[in-house]
Amino acid sequence: MANIWTIAANELRMMFRSRSVMLNTFLLPLVLIFLLGAALSGVVGVKGDSSIDPVRVAVVYTGGDPQEASAVADFMKSPELDGYIIPVESSSRDEAESGLRNGKYGYAVIVPQDFDGKVQRGQEVKLEYILGKNSMDNTVAGTVFDNFLGAINYRQAAVQALGPQAAVAAAAAAEPASSRETAVKLGDLNNGGQSYTASQYYAASMLLMFLLYSGLDVSGSLFGEKDRHTLYRLGSTPVTGRELFFGKILGIGIVAALQCATIIILSNLLFGVYWGNRPWLLILFCLLMIVVSMTFSIIVSMFCKTLTTANTIVNFVTVGMTFLSGGMNPLPDEWVHSVGLFTFNHWAMDSIIRMMLHSGLSQLLPNLWVMSLIALVLLGAAIFSYRKVGYHA
Amino acid sequence: MHKILAIAWNMIKRTIGSRKGLLIHILVPSIVVAGVIFITGGMEASNPVLLYGNRDAGTAGGHLIAELERTGAYTLKEVKDEAELKEAVIAQEGSAGLWIPADYTANILQGNRPQVGMYELRTSESSILVKMKVDTIVSEMTAAAGLIQAADTSGEADQTAQFAAVLEQAREHNVGSIRTDYDLYPRQTLGVATGMTLLFLMNLVSSTVTQILKDRTGRTMMRMFSAPVRAYEITLGNFLGSCMVGVIQILVVLVLGKWVLRYDYEVPMTFYFLVLATFMLVAMGIASTIAGLLRNPKNAGMINMLILTPTCMLGGCFWPLSIMPEYMQKAANFVPQKWAIQAVDLASTGGGWDVLWQPFAVLGLMAAILLVIGSSVMRPSEASIGV
Secondary structure (H helix, E strand, C coil): CHHHHHHHHHHHHHHHHHHHHHHHHHHHHHHHHHHHHHHHCCCCCCCCCCCCCEEEEEEEECCCCCCHHHHHHHHHHHHHHHHCCEEEECCCHHHHHHHHHHHCCCEEEEEEECHHHCCCCCCCCEEEEEEEEEEEEHHHHHHHHHHHHHHHHHHHHHHHHHHHHHHHHHHHHHHCCCCCCCCCCCCCCCCCCCCCCCCHHHHHHHHHHHHCHHHHHHHHHHHHHHHHHHHHHHHHHCCCCCHHHHHHHHHHHHHHHHHHHHHHHHHHHCCCCCCCCCHHHHHHHHHHHHHHHHHHHHHHHHCCCCHHHHHHHHHHHHHHHHHHHHCCCCHHHHHHHHHHHHHHHHHHHHHHHHHHCCCCCHHHHHHHHHHHHHHHHHHHHHEEEEEEEECCC | CCHHHHHHHHHHHHCCCCCHHHHHHHHHHHHHHHHHHHHHHHHHHCCCEEEEEECCCCCCCCCCCHHHHHHHEEEEEEEECHHHHHHHHHHCCCEEEECCCCCHHHHCCCCCCCCEEEEEEEHHHHHHHHHHHHCCCHHHHHHHHHHHHHCCCHHHHHHHHHHHHHHHHHCCCCCEEECCCCCCCCCHHHHHHHHHHHHHHHHHHHHHHHHHHHHCCCCCCHHHHCCCCCHHHHHHHHHHHHHHHHHHHHHHHHHHHHHHHCCCCCHHHHHHHHHHHHHHHHHHHHHHHHHEEEEECCCCCCHHHHHHHHHHCCCCCCHHHCCCCCHHHHHHHHHHHHHHHHHHHHHHHCHHCCCCCCHHHHHHHHHHHHHHHHHHCCHHHHCCCCC
């Protein structure tokens, strides 16, 4: 038993001496959580973003005379558009189209004949938008013109539904001072406790990704001894193969646990990530994830001949599972519930988020059983493969 | 020259010469990349699910939902109560959840601007767009309510009926717009699909650099240097060999994506290949620079990770750059991924070489600098096996 500790301590010492391991284990996750938090923090809307370049919009009056569509013509001149839209009158649809293709315009609006008259008579009238080359410009211009048309549409509807007295009122009310106050209140998913932010989601997904990555340390350590031919030397010492093996795994397990604790504590202190109300259960899930990651890597290392092969497999499984569990970028919703279920990350992720949101214990237990089951199966497979293959020079 | 080719050929043989090497370095990664492209490409077709609960006694809530449905951009799914809505959002059954409170219509008719509750587990593009859309619809409804109040002062019940009538008429969308789409703009998922390809490509490239590194730690490089070959021949040979392996990897990925999974890249395949190949040179430069600075090959892969993931995030591999704050977008200029994605974007919108030269020049410059540093620091003399 003492031998196991000696080897684990040595493993720890070697890892802590290596600068790259330290950077990768403790700094990288924090950098990533910060990047994710910073990149996705800004709620980007069309309004309030000063960095938007105005869009050059070609306006074609099919009737030829802008006076036929004074509502549109007035709107084009209104100061509201400043900074978003630069309207440019274009002679024909063809001219506008070719301008769009060669980048002269970012967007085009085709105004039909007798626009004003049709609006007043309550007839159907549609502006035609031609989408340009830049998705962002398309969104900006589309939103601006849709808002404009929406206002006209509601006014026309009001006149039709209420009769002519509404027209008078509409003229009087002219431009309702639209308050910039948002109509959407972000609800708190939480059942009490601190409020939940989107950055917590990514903190959890990054934590799990890095716990899976710690499997690379296992394969690195197991193969490193072989590649450096130091396993021969160890064979001449009074250490049994089993002690050596478990010592190594223990050492790496301790590093993984330390990494996990660092990520959780530092992300909390530095970025204010709240990790939920059940610290013991959180620890339990993290430990299960470490067991899963270690045992998986052991199985891979047992059946691979070289470090590169083993690392490639662990790497791809880690990135693949994080991706499929929706931890990197949003997946189609149905994927999370089909393919996502087959990833290790999904179960731990779901429970960590539920803990952050103070969900009841009954919702967490199923995840705990699944995680335990995965860990048990992998542990069994790891023991089996160790017995079958072993760890020899 | 044939010495260089011999070294290059040896490099290729060692990496992908065996059946296992072929499997590990070519087949498995390519299938993974192609699969990722397939999934992200498939996202285009599927609408995000929007969960909602409507407790509103009046017509405004229903109108809001109907208008959202009319955009055709969401699959709407109703849930019973607020607790269930929260639970469904947490279980990720939808991208976002909307909750319309009971007195919503009444509140609007009183001239207020009541708020709809929205739940989301994480910020995403689609949830931002939902927010904007709801904002617009609510503005229109409050304007309509204002009109009704201005028009006459009949009783409250009357106003409710009038409001319902206005909304119903508005749903006809007599005044509206038609969008003509010539597909001039790059598809949203193209950037992410390219980004994912770059991420995995960088990962792959590091594996060939590991081979060179192995030569160094195994003292093979020292022996090679004692052979009658010049140092530059060894470097060039290794470099050429790694390039060839990379090119084969790219080709397999592209062939799988294009002809097996039928993903539409929107740009000529030769051009896409050119972008990826140029990017591969940069990736190789990064990998060899790191490898040169490190003594232990085991850590090279790790440090690669340290560079790879953050730069991919910053470079817009995971999400469009436009949703990031401005200072982050500026920082992205220093990242090669950004330029590769930009090149594909520009080309897919029909940009010619008059605009395309810029991303390629940046990528080429990055590759040149990094490769020079990389090859100069990869010296056989430093073949110590450190920790």
